Amino acid sequence: MTEARHNHYLIIGNSAGGIGAAEAIRECDKTSPITIVSDEPYPAYSRPLISEYLATKCPLERMLYRPPDFYEKSGIRLLSGRTAVRIDIKDQTAELEDGAEINWDKLLLATGGSPIVPPIDGRKSTGVFTFTTLADARAIDKFIKKGMRAVVIGGGLIGVSVTEALERRGLKVTIVEMKDRILNTILDETASAIAAETLEKNGVKIITNHTVTEINSEFTTDRIHAVTLDDSRGISCEVVIIAIGVRPRTEIASEAGIRVNRGIVVNRTMMTSHPGIYACGDVVEAYDFIHGENRVTPIWPNAYLGGRVAGFNMAGRPTVYAGGTALNSIKYFGMAITSAGVFAPVDSTGEVVTTKNGEVYRKLILKNGRLSGFIFCGDIERSGIIYGLMRDQVNVAGYKQTLIADEFSYISLPEPVWRERLASTFKPQPVEAETVKVEALR
Amino acid sequence: MHTPVKRVLVNEPVCMGCHLCEVYCQLQHSRSTDLIKAFKKESPRQLPRLRIEARNPVFFSLRCQHCTESHCIYACLTGALSRNTDTGAVIIDEEKCTGCWTCIITCPYGSIRPDTLRHKSVKCDLCQGAETPACVLHCPNEALVYEDTGDREGKVSRVEAPVLK
Numbered sequence: 001m002t003e004a005r006h007n008h009y010l011i012i013g014n015s016a017g018g019i020g021a022a023e024a025i026r027e028c029d030k031t032s033p034i035t036i037v038s039d040e041p042y043p044a045y046s047r048p049l050i051s052e053y054l055a056t057k058c059p060l061e062r063m064l065y066r067p068p069d070f071y072e073k074s075g076i077r078l079l080s081g082r083t084a085v086r087i088d089i090k091d092q093t094a095e096l097e098d099g100a101e102i103n104w105d106k107l108l109l110a111t112g113g114s115p116i117v118p119p120i121d122g123r124k125s126t127g128v129f130t131f132t133t134l135a136d137a138r139a140i141d142k143f144i145k146k147g148m149r150a151v152v153i154g155g156g157l158i159g160v161s162v163t164e165a166l167e168r169r170g171l172k173v174t175i176v177e178m179k180d181r182i183l184n185t186i187l188d189e190t191a192s193a194i195a196a197e198t199l200e201k202n203g204v205k206i207i208t209n210h211t212v213t214e215i216n217s218e219f220t221t222d223r224i225h226a227v228t229l230d231d232s233r234g235i236s237c238e239v240v241i242i243a244i245g246v247r248p249r250t251e252i253a254s255e256a257g258i259r260v261n262r263g264i265v266v267n268r269t270m271m272t273s274h275p276g277i278y279a280c281g282d283v284v285e286a287y288d289f290i291h292g293e294n295r296v297t298p299i300w301p302n303a304y305l306g307g308r309v310a311g312f313n314m315a316g317r318p319t320v321y322a323g324g325t326a327l328n329s330i331k332y333f334g335m336a337i338t339s340a341g342v343f344a345p346v347d348s349t350g351e352v353v354t355t356k357n358g359e360v361y362r363k364l365i366l367k368n369g370r371l372s373g374f375i376f377c378g379d380i381e382r383s384g385i386i387y388g389l390m391r392d393q394v395n396v397a398g399y400k401q402t403l404i405a406d407e408f409s410y411i412s413l414p415e416p417v418w419r420e421r422l423a424s425t426f427k428p429q430p431v432e433a434e435t436v437k438v439e440a441l442r
Numbered sequence: 443m444h445t446p447v448k449r450v451l452v453n454e455p456v457c458m459g460c461h462l463c464e465v466y467c468q469l470q471h472s473r474s475t476d477l478i479k480a481f482k483k484e485s486p487r488q489l490p491r492l493r494i495e496a497r498n499p500v501f502f503s504l505r506c507q508h509c510t511e512s513h514c515i516y517a518c519l520t521g522a523l524s525r526n527t528d529t530g531a532v533i534i535d536e537e538k539c540t541g542c543w544t545c546i547i548t549c550p551y552g553s554i555r556p557d558t559l560r561h562k563s564v565k566c567d568l569c570q571g572a573e574t575p576a577c578v579l580h581c582p583n584e585a586l587v588y589e590d591t592g593d594r595e596g597k598v599s600r601v602e603a604p605v606l607k
Contacts, residue, residue: 425505
């Protein structure tokens with residue numbers, strides 16, 4: 001039954017995207033009712049911190065994404081532990097699993113992604129987990145004991161994060177990666193090798209070019225004792241983490257007739273194919289300024305930014321999403337790597353410049369003199385300047401080698417470039433009389 | 443978004459690169475705030491929250507611009523970065539920072555530094571509401587000024603531009 005309360009804004013999803021939108025709405029509209037619906041039973045928490053939670057058992061308060069009084073102070077009603085199962089576009093209502101119906105004038109779908117679980121035999125046995133939510137981390141935390149052996153299926157961001165956490169808890173971890181190297185969607189061969197070496201130095205075993213075909217468990221207890229690889233090799237283990245990736249949770253959008261490709265398709269205002277319905281975060285295909293087209297880039301900063309743009313538009317402040325791209329900062333066992341955009345040229349017009357000295361590795365990918373990607377390993381402190389040049393698509397052809405030099409800093413850039421980019425930091429200088437005279441003579 | 447009331451500006455023609463702003467920034471953020479202890483005894487030693495850019499004869503110190511549209515706040519994975527609504531300063535809650543360095547890639551000024559010993563990102567906090575930040579106070583040449591900059595926005599800090607009208 002539809003509740004009597006009128007909800008101007010309804011946000012489905014309570015993570016980076018949903019919060020980004022709610023905060024933007026409140027910058028323009030202090031009073032209209034906002035309701036956030038979340039299937040998780042707590043206030044917004046930092047999802048990337050679940051590995052920290054698993055590694056150190058840090059308290060939940062430390063994982064909160066916003067202060068405890070955030071919802072109350074912002075005038076947001078949070079319906080947590082409630083799952084939205086259907087939306088009715090004509091009636092402008094959302095139906096929750098418990099039968100409640102919530103109306104809206106503007107709707108945001110920030111439903112995120114869900115882990116991909118391939119149909120491996122034994123995937124439902126005791127000791128098999130995925131790793132995307134706090135509930136997953138809690139379940140693993142309860143199950144594991146020091147000295148156990150774990151197999152992590154998938155050597156991507158999630159797989160490597162959970163690997164580090166498990167190692168820190170005293171487990172012996174083997175990563176099984178289908179492709180020829182770990183972190184293959186965000187790093188090139190060289191950086192992957194640096195990351196792999198760091199993991200191996202810390203006791204992690206990495207098996208590439210293989211898949212797990214079966215998870216084997218005891219018949220009586222259902223507890224797992226090994227996995228079988230595609231070459232029939234067995235690896236003994238008590239824990240398996242499936243970390244193949246996530247897919248956008250598009251079901252309620254597609255069932256309502258909203259246009260969905262790989263994710264919910266949104267335009268540059270983050271609006272879906274239906275006016276008044278917006279989407280952001282891991283569930284969308286939004287504009288990627290490097291590829292010049294819509295793509296799924298399920299990363300936290302893009303979720304927040306997309307949510308912010310959606311929120312402004314929902315509240316009536318017309319705003320365009322400048323676009324995001326892949327952007328990652330990873331740090332495993334102290335080894336820092338940042339990367340953004342593409343890690344190799346996408347066609348023959350691309351250009352690459354690199355420098356490597358031990359574990360310090362820097363790589364730029366350029367196209368038509370403009371950055372389309374970079375990787376910084378070991379020394380990442382100045383990578384923000386590089387990302388800024390990439391985001392603004394500054395032509396860096398004349399000084400590309402400078403950008404990867406050891407001593408690179410702002411002043412290494414050509415003077416007109418740093419003067420323009422740092423204009424806000426300088427006290428405006430009085431125009432000298434001489435200059436005025438020259439100008440006047442013209 | 444709240445606009446910072448004041449920012450530290452560099453009067454670049456008179457900066458001679460003496461590094462005193464760096465020294466006093468480091469001292470201000472030390473545990474003891476005692477010059478000798480801060481530099482010779484404290485471990486790990488605090489990093490200065492600014493950097494000196496130098497190419498003779500041009501010198502200036504560069505720090506967080508407390509952007510109106512702050513990429514670092516939006517990108518922060520843990521909620522450690524936020525804006526102090528009183529001072530307008532973008533600040534880091536060290537309790538919440540896990541040193542993931544995501545903010546570092548998003549700062550177009552390169553003004554957030556990784557403190558690799560403490561696993562925390564560090565940046566200018568405008569000396570937490572002090573009337574005059576330490577760097578400005580101790581600049582011997584008035585090359586640093588603390589001024590109301592109104593709604594002056596750094597060109598490179600745009601987030602959602604262009605705004606449709």
